[in-house]
Amino acid sequence: xxxxxxDDLYAMDVADPLADLRDxxxxxxxxxxxxxxxxxxxxxxxxxxxxxxxxxQWGHDLIKSWNSNHWFTLPYRLGDKLARLLGADQGEIVCxxxxxxxxxxxxxxxxxxxxxxxxxxxxxxxxxxxVYMAQGLIDQLDGDYQLKLVPGPDxxxxxDDKVAVVSITQVNYKTGLMQDMKAVCEKARAAGAxxxxxxxxxxxxxxxxxxxAGADIAVGCTYKYLNGGPGSPGYVFVAVRHQNKxxxxxxxxxGHRAPFAFDRHYDAGPGIQQMSTGTQPITSMSLVEPGLDxxxxxxxxxxxxxxxxxxxxxxxxxxxxxxxxxxxxxSPRDAQMRGSQVSFNHESGYxxxxxxxxxxxxxxxxxxxxxxxxxAPLYVxxxxxxxxxxxxxxxMKNDTWRAPEFNKVDAVT
Ligand SMILES: *Cc1c(COP(=O)(O)O)cnc(C)c1O
Numbered sequence: 001x002x003x004x005x006x007d008d009l010y011a012m013d014v015a016d017p018l019a020d021l022r023d024x025x026x027x028x029x030x031x032x033x034x035x036x037x038x039x040x041x042x043x044x045x046x047x048x049x050x051x052x053x054x055x056x057q058w059g060h061d062l063i064k065s066w067n068s069n070h071w072f073t074l075p076y077r078l079g080d081k082l083a084r085l086l087g088a089d090q091g092e093i094v095c096x097x098x099x100x101x102x103x104x105x106x107x108x109x110x111x112x113x114x115x116x117x118x119x120x121x122x123x124x125x126x127x128x129x130x131v132y133m134a135q136g137l138i139d140q141l142d143g144d145y146q147l148k149l150v151p152g153p154d155x156x157x158x159x160d161d162k163v164a165v166v167s168i169t170q171v172n173y174k175t176g177l178m179q180d181m182k183a184v185c186e187k188a189r190a191a192g193a194x195x196x197x198x199x200x201x202x203x204x205x206x207x208x209x210x211x212x213a214g215a216d217i218a219v220g221c222t223y224k225y226l227n228g229g230p231g232s233p234g235y236v237f238v239a240v241r242h243q244n245k246x247x248x249x250x251x252x253x254x255g256h257r258a259p260f261a262f263d264r265h266y267d268a269g270p271g272i273q274q275m276s277t278g279t280q281p282i283t284s285m286s287l288v289e290p291g292l293d294x295x296x297x298x299x300x301x302x303x304x305x306x307x308x309x310x311x312x313x314x315x316x317x318x319x320x321x322x323x324x325x326x327x328x329x330x331s332p333r334d335a336q337m338r339g340s341q342v343s344f345n346h347e348s349g350y351x352x353x354x355x356x357x358x359x360x361x362x363x364x365x366x367x368x369x370x371x372x373x374x375x376a377p378l379y380v381x382x383x384x385x386x387x388x389x390x391x392x393x394x395x396m397k398n399d400t401w402r403a404p405e406f407n408k409v410d411a412v413t
Pocket of ligand 1: 221
């Protein structure tokens, strides 16, 4: 294998069928943004829409907007668009609430749907809120429910006839390890267990086909690869075969069959409506749509193809150009087992990440030693990979990262 050159990567940009999409984002100059797996970049259309939502819809149309600007149906319109991206049917997804809240509802629902079993199975290295929500739910329940945590690679093998639900994040937030959704669903179905998929690091990053895989329930967020904006609401999918078979516990008025009847007693709405809770953050939720529309416009095979190439190139260049500098790959080398992110462990990873950010290369750090880089194929260029690795190499060669300012720990890493 001959060494890659800078010109090779610039040539790939010229040939990139997705290259034009970058111009639909408002990205600051002098920045190589490799953190779209934590907070996606801003679509220009979101900026224009924000002004319309605040000035015209809220400012001028006021409360009429619930009807005239379709605020009340927005969670379902976005849910149906998400369904097109994620291989679900219309009426199987609603956009609402934080991921953790949706997971709480999902876990409680799954337990009701599988009432003779007592075990919730999860990966031990799952994103903390997923684990905490399971712990919090079990704490509320009478009975001997148990959260069983096993290493990610062993998860499928740990599914047995005691497991009520496997709550599984498709792409691990630290390592990028991707689970085989179809295989896990088949294993679970054979054992009589349900699956809940957390798609936070999958939606917009890897192809997802919930119904083809036979997924039961899923949750996810819109502010990472989907570019919905800081704190934009999440979503929840319930396969139509499970809808209205049992009730999730957060029975707010938006889940009621007739919210504006103001009845004394809860009567669950039909279909996915029963997963709704209450009034949603409409300004924030509105801004989910431009990012989502961009994905509905592109051929996702091209997105995946570029994502794999970006990640492979980053791994190769770090290993070729930063040899012997203490970086150890902490992601699967095999692209088939990896999402759209790459992690390297380095014992001084925190300081190196901060030094990179000061030079305009934005990635992030996850304790204890994990430097994490996300590759959002809609706006990251091949040449960015070359330039990011060169900056990393400089920081290491010049010991830039040793400066005291890079070794002080901030509140958010
Ligand atoms: C980002 C992420 C979350 C975030 O949860 P919030 O409740 O929206 O803060 C949860 N789970 C996973 C796996 C994530 O990657």
